[in-house]
Amino acid sequence: MVAAVLIGVGASVIFTQDLEDLPEIGIDGSQEDPAGRKESPKPKSNPNAQANRFATPKQVGFIKAQIKKKGIQEKAFSREWEGEFDSWEDIPFGQVNDILDWIREQKNGK
Numbered sequence: 207m208v209a210a211v212l213i214g215v216g217a218s219v220i221f222t223q224d225l226e227d228l229p230e231i232g233i234d235g236s237q238e239d240p241a242g243r244k245e246s247p248k249p250k251s252n253p254n255a256q257a258n259r260f261a262t263p264k265q266v267g268f269i270k271a272q273i274k275k276k277g278i279q280e281k282a283f284s285r286e287w288e289g290e291f292d293s294w295e296d297i298p299f300g301q302v303n304d305i306l307d308w309i310r311e312q313k314n315g316k
Contacts, residue, residue, distance in 0.1 A: 259299035266294050269302070272309045 261269070273283055286308065289298050297305070 253261065258293065261297040261299055261302050264300075265302050266297060269297070269305055269309070270294070272306065276309055276312050277314050278312055 270313070287305065290301060
């Protein structure tokens with residue numbers, strides 16, 4: 207359930223499950239399960255994988271709805287975020303909150 211909530215609200219980048227939930231890791235990097243058996247170390251995930259994530263279709267739809275609600279013209283939006291991404295599908299996952307903050311700061315009809 208914890209993982210579902212973290213993924214559902216997009217907080218999995220910031221928060222993790224408690225360390226108590228993780229198996230103990232020995233000095234040699236091998237993992238030890240509660241029964242005392244050792245597992246071989248697992249390959250580490252690519253740290254650049256987060257950098258390659260894009261906004262989900264729901265996030266893009268929400269951004270578009272907020273722009274429309276504020277009356278912001280697409281040209282003004284494109285000018286502000288020029289060089290950050292080329293199309294709606296290319297919005298980096300990590301920039302979604304920055305974009306939404308920018309939209310909230312805009313006065314209606316800008």
